[in-house]
Amino acid sequence: MSLLITNARIASATSPTLTETDVFLSDGIIRKIGKGLTVPDGTRVIDACGRILLPGMFDAHVHLREPGFEAKETIATGAEAAINGGITGLVMMPNTKPAIDSATVVGQVLDIAKRTARIPVYTSGCVTKDRHGKEMAGIDGMRALGVRMLTDDGDTTGDPAVLMRAMQYATEFGMFFASHCEVPELAGPRALNEGAMSYRLGIKGSPACAEEIIIDRDIRLAHATGAHIHIQHVSSKLGMETIRWWKQRGDVRVTAEVAPHHLLFSDEDIGDYDTHYKMNPPLRTRADNEALLQGLIDGTFDLIATDHAPHTPFEKSQDFVSAPNGITGLDTALVSLHHYFVASGKFGWDLIVKRFSAEPRRLMGLPAVSIEEGQPVDLILFDPDKETTFSKEFMKSKSQNTPFLDQTLKGSVELVVLGESVLLDRA
Ligand SMILES: [Zn+2]
Incomplete structure (x- = not known):
């Protein structure tokens, strides 16, 4: 050709x-x-x-739902959605059923990806068995199959002592940790941000501190162990500032990502209990949107990732509290970033290439792609x-x-x- x-x-x-x-x-x-x-x-x-x-985009945070939830998405359909949105490589999150917590499941997932996906599909592996936060997963077997990112995404790794041990163990093999940050006892039913909007809608909200506490906890654990910690889908101003503070210290290996929806939408957009604005961490305020955008521009956020989280219409048509968290992002991310930010001059194409192509590949130890x-x-x-x-x-x-x-x-x-x-x- x-x-x-x-x-x-x-x-x-x-x-x-x-x-x-x-x-x-x-x-x-x-x-x-x-x-x-x-x-x-x-x-x-x-x-x-x-x-x-421009170089193909790369998404380091994707839920493809296979195995276990194929009615929502399969590896094949997710890869096609990525291509549709200009994304030529991605990393799966391990909250499938069974969870991707052993060499056996990693092997099966990579085999399906090889047979059905037209772009490279990488997978992360769980930190703990079945993401329960208690016992370490089969890290060594997963590493042997090329897994580099360890995460219990969907939830925080519950027991910090287990996370710390996993950091001490896996860091020497070149693996790193990606953290979904949330104190479950504070987050409650995780419906939406705690604030004016949650009071108005009459739903118990999830306060930003539920996220910020774990952002700090997990960076501190990385600081203590020498591990590389990557903070996922940051939604709050103070969460971003926490990361910035640690980066300025310069004595811990920390990277972070922001999702397009946390830059674009706030809890006000939920309007009349629209579940298409329900995700975890939740949409927060306009002031948070503004701060996160600054964090993206000044490099506090290394990368943009979609947190593509498909759910069936049946699931999302439930009431706001019962509906599952998450929205899709693969088909829409690049066009929406262009529409809201590049076209309006908030940032240039160089930022898109750097944060949505080069840096996520670098996180995964892959060479950046360029037009040369x-x-x-x-x-x-x-x-x-x-x-x-x-x-x-x-x-x-x-x-x-x-x-x-x-x-x-x-x-x-x-x-x-x-x-x-x-x-x-x-x-
Ligand atoms: Zn998450």
Whole structure:
């Protein structure tokens, strides 16, 4: 397969300026970049005038629901949703059924991914058996199969002594820990942020301190053991400031992520008990949105991750307290970041490439992908002037529990090419 993309504006992690040029790909390699290239006969030519060429995105926080909850999502449908959104690699969370807590389950999951997914799918492994927070999981066996990230995501690792032991054990093998931060006794039924909105709706809220306490606890454990701790889906201003404070000290290996929904929405959006705004950690306030955006821009957050959490319409149509937590994100993340932030000048494409492509790959020990001569092909073409309507038919996830359902946003993923394969073609 050979392809010439002309007049594309190339985005990179290092510069906000887009360079307009032509790019020639063949046999999975970026062969030449420049104007007036001579290419072999039979080469397909795409005139990308006005469109942006950028490295494939990488999502380090995804719930794919297989094994155990295939009515919500499978590895195959989740991977297709990722491609639809311009994401060319992802990391599964281990809260499946059975939980991904041993070499046996890791082996099965990776085998399904190899057979059914068109992009690389990596998996994390549990810190504790069945995510119960009590006994260490089969860490060594999982490591032998390539697992690097350990997490009990969905819940905090309950017993800090077990987490500390796991840190002491696994760190020397190059593994790291990802923390879902929540004191369950404080979070209660986890419906929504405790504050003006929870009082108005008459539902017991989950205070931000339930999250902030564990952010600090787990960084302290990493500080004490020399482990690398990655803080997942931070939702509060003080949580972000806690991470910033620890990073400024410079004596602990801490990274952190923020999800698009925590940048974009607040508890006010819940309106009339809309379960498409229910997730864990919950949406907090407009002031938190603002602070998290600053944290993303100043690098307190290393990366953007979706926390893609599919649920069936039946589950999400329950009352606000009973409905499960989470929204989908793979199909929508890149377009929504463009619509709300890039198009309005809040940040540039360089931030997107850095925080949603390069840094999540680095977290996983993978090389960053870039649009440079000699590099393997892993790229997307994005049209900033076209619109995307997130209809049920458009989205490839098995579930459509997203606030963006049937909304039209500015931007469109036009082309996804990985290696020798064109995975998506709207060009
Ligand atoms: Zn979580």
